[in-house]
Every structure is written in C-alpha cells, then in structure tokens.
Amino acid sequence: MEITERSLWTLIHGMGFGALYLLACSGAIVELWRRYAPASDPPTARDEAFLKVYFIGMAVLAWMAVLSGAYIVYPWYRAVPPAGLHDLSAFPRYLLLSKPTTSEWHNIGMEWKEYIAFFAPISMTMASVVFVKYGRSLKRHHELRNAVLGFTLASFLAAGIAGFFGAMLNKNAPVEGGTTIHLAEGK
Amino acid sequence: MSAQTASPNELTNGAGAAAVLAAGIGTFTIMVLDLAADKVAAIKSIANFYRPTGPLSGVTTAAILVWLACWAILDWRWKKREVAVTRVCTIALVLLVLSLVLTFPPIADLL
Numbered sequence: 408m409e410i411t412e413r414s415l416w417t418l419i420h421g422m423g424f425g426a427l428y429l430l431a432c433s434g435a436i437v438e439l440w441r442r443y444a445p446a447s448d449p450p451t452a453r454d455e456a457f458l459k460v461y462f463i464g465m466a467v468l469a470w471m472a473v474l475s476g477a478y479i480v481y482p483w484y485r486a487v488p489p490a491g492l493h494d495l496s497a498f499p500r501y502l503l504l505s506k507p508t509t510s511e512w513h514n515i516g517m518e519w520k521e522y523i524a525f526f527a528p529i530s531m532t533m534a535s536v537v538f539v540k541y542g543r544s545l546k547r548h549h550e551l552r553n554a555v556l557g558f559t560l561a562s563f564l565a566a567g568i569a570g571f572f573g574a575m576l577n578k579n580a581p582v583e584g585g586t587t588i589h590l591a592e593g594k
Numbered sequence: 595m596s597a598q599t600a601s602p603n604e605l606t607n608g609a610g611a612a613a614v615l616a617a618g619i620g621t622f623t624i625m626v627l628d629l630a631a632d633k634v635a636a637i638k639s640i641a642n643f644y645r646p647t648g649p650l651s652g653v654t655t656a657a658i659l660v661w662l663a664c665w666a667i668l669d670w671r672w673k674k675r676e677v678a679v680t681r682v683c684t685i686a687l688v689l690l691v692l693s694l695v696l697t698f699p700p701i702a703d704l705l
Binding site: 473477478481482485486514515518519521522523525526529530532533536537540541544548550551553554555557558561564565 | 605607609610611613614616617620621624625628644646647648650651653654657658661679680683686687690691693694697698699700
C-alpha cells in the first residue's frame, strides 16, 4: 500500500481541510439557526465561548483549504507537459482537455471551483469576526444574524461545489507524482 | 447609508454591517477580476503574480486586498454608529449571489 506525495497533499487539501470544513459548516448553520433565532432561549456564556472558537476554527480551515489548493495542488494540476508528450497522466489539466468526454470537467468544474472556493474563507472570516464581536448580543441584531447565516450558507454551497468538482476532477485525472510513500507491504 | 452616532458603551450595528458589506464586496471583486482576466489578455498577464498558480494568484490576492481595505475603511467610518443595516445586508447578499452566479463559466461566457 503506497501513496504519492502529490496524492497525499490532494487528500490533505480535499479530505482534510475541505471535507472537515463542510462538516463544520453544517454544524454552524444549525447552531446559528437554532440558538440565535429571535424566539429561542438565550445561549449560555459557555455556548458562546465554544461557538467563538468553533467559528474561528472554521475560518482557519477554510483558509487552509483554499491556500493549500491554490499554492500546492493547483500548480501540479496545471503544469504544462513538454511538447510531443503522449502520456498526459502526470498533467491532469491537459489530460482532461485532450478528450471531449472530460474537457468540461476542467472548463466548467475547475474554472468555477478555483474562484468560488475563495468565497468560503472570506465569508467565514467575516462570520467569525462578527460572532466574536457581538457574541450573545447577535440575537438582538436580527439583520446581522441573518446576514451571517446567509454568508455561512453561501460558503457551505461554495465549498460543496468546490468539493464536488474537486472529487470529480481527481477521479477523471488524478494529481499524482512526487515521492512515493510506502504505507504497508502486501503478503 | 444613513448613520447615527451611538452612546460610547453601546454595541452598535456599524462594525458588523461593515464586515458584512466588505465580505460582499470581496466576493464581488473576485467575480469581476475573474471575468476581467478571462476577457482581457493584458489583465490575465498582470494577474500572473505567481507563475505556477497563474492568474488565480493575482485575482485572489488583489480581491483579498480590496476586501480588507474596504473592511478597514467601512469599519473606521461605521464602528461607533448605527447604520441602515437592513439595506447594507441586502446589498451584501445581492453582491454575494451575483458573484456565485456570474462566476459559473457557462453564464460568464455569455457576458
């Protein structure tokens, strides 16, 4: 059982930061909806402290996901093959574009994913700062609470789209290469 | 936006509104720069801040700088004030929805 260095980084980017962000995002949406609705019981100081850390953690996860994607994995994805090379398996972008059955995974999937993914950290940084500043009093600021909820929902959507296309891109043209890491030996 | 100065100890809505509107502007800037880099070769070339990542590096770095600058300016102007927060949040959410829709390549290609 072995994994390449590039594949490991793709896993860290997608399954580590991205998928964990999506899971955390669903929890944040429920908490914002449930505990900060005008008719709900007021959150306790302990809940507030926990949610502040939770929101900051989400913002950090979102930044780690997009920065690892844009500056570690994406350069491998878009690397240009040498002229005349027929085996494009180490050049995922060009592999996808070489066939009409896969080219739109790049033209639609990657072209959309690479930009909307950045909506998530911007939205969650804003949400975490508003949450830290207002805390329990966010319950009284209905419009701000609704805007934070709206941006959190949008960041969930953006991260979901980026995650879906990331998985499909990697299924059709995996980012592979670099040092091979041996995890276990077969019998 | 109409604004009123609040008493010193009161937690006003201005700082929150500034953060929300700046986030809307930030996402909208990503969309505008993405479209500009896609349509204008010179902008695509300028946006190539870090060659391995290509124009994505310049578009997102510039948008992040615009977002943070807008946030700092709006926060400086609004943090001690009550602002028309419904209108501010509506504008921010409209910018966000437009950004989500107009970055979708089949729609962006129509522009």
